Structures are given as structure tokens and as C-alpha cells.
Amino acid sequence: MKMSSAAVAALAIALAQPVHAQGPADRVAVERAALDYLEAFYEGDSTKLLRSIRPEVQKYGYFIPSGKDAYQGEPMSFQEMLDYARRVKATGRGAPEGAPKKVEILDILDQTAAAKVTAWWGTDYLQLARHDGRWMILHVMWQSPAKK
Secondary structure: OOOOHHHHHHHHHHHHOOOOOOOHHHHHHHHHHHHHHHHHHHHOOHHHHHHHEEEEEEEEEEEOOOOOOOOEEEEEOHHHHHHHHHHHHHHOOOOOOOOOOEEEEEEEOOOEEEEEEEEOOEEEEEEEEEEOOEEEEEEEEEEOOOOO
């Protein structure tokens, strides 16, 4: 296959562009967004939700209702997340004593990232994206603790 000199020049320019590797600052920012998400529900801090979650977030989870054997699915909107955090703050009923609070970064690219959060209610998988230079959560998939 023969390439024109313009195509060769364009390819050379494209290949010469610097690759923006994800550094420690991205890792810290993704972890902070995941912790903000977790702490917002643990502490009832809606400010942390507002700075870590996009309003168009899609959250869906699975839990086993009391007295049942099968998982049931449940969506949660951005507004419902805010309402939940505000109820926690109003009632003072945050996370149980000794509740798990773990964030694992699964992957970070230049525009998207993935993290896993382990909390008292179960496990959440977060998909994040960089918006205006800030890492924010766009999708959440969760489930209550696995059946034994």
C-alpha cells in the first residue's frame, strides 16, 4: 500500500504527539471522588455528592429483600442519592460502627476510570469520567453482600 506524502506527514505528526499518562494526581482525584461518594452516604454529606457525582448519573443495584431468596433490582436517581444523604444527616443515622470503607482503583485512562467501593451495604462498581478537568461518577452498579 502506497501512502501519499501528506498522509505520511500527518501520521508522523500524530505519532510525535505526547501521550498523556495518568499520573499520581489522577489516581488521587479518582480515589477522592470514590471516597466522596462513600462518605456522603456514611456521613450524610450532600456536598460530597455534589462534587463527585454528575447529575445525569445512572445508578442501579441488586439486593435481597427481607424474607426473600432472590435478588431484586432497584434504580436510584441523583435526586434520590441527595435525599438519602440528607436523611442520614437529619436523623444522625450514619454508617454502623466499624463499617467497611474501602476504595480500589481498577483502571484509569485519560478520560475514563473505574473503581470498586466496599461499604456496609455491599459493593459498588463506579465508572468515572473527566469533566472540565474533574473526575466525576457517571455510572454505579452495586449489589448487597453476596449470598452465602
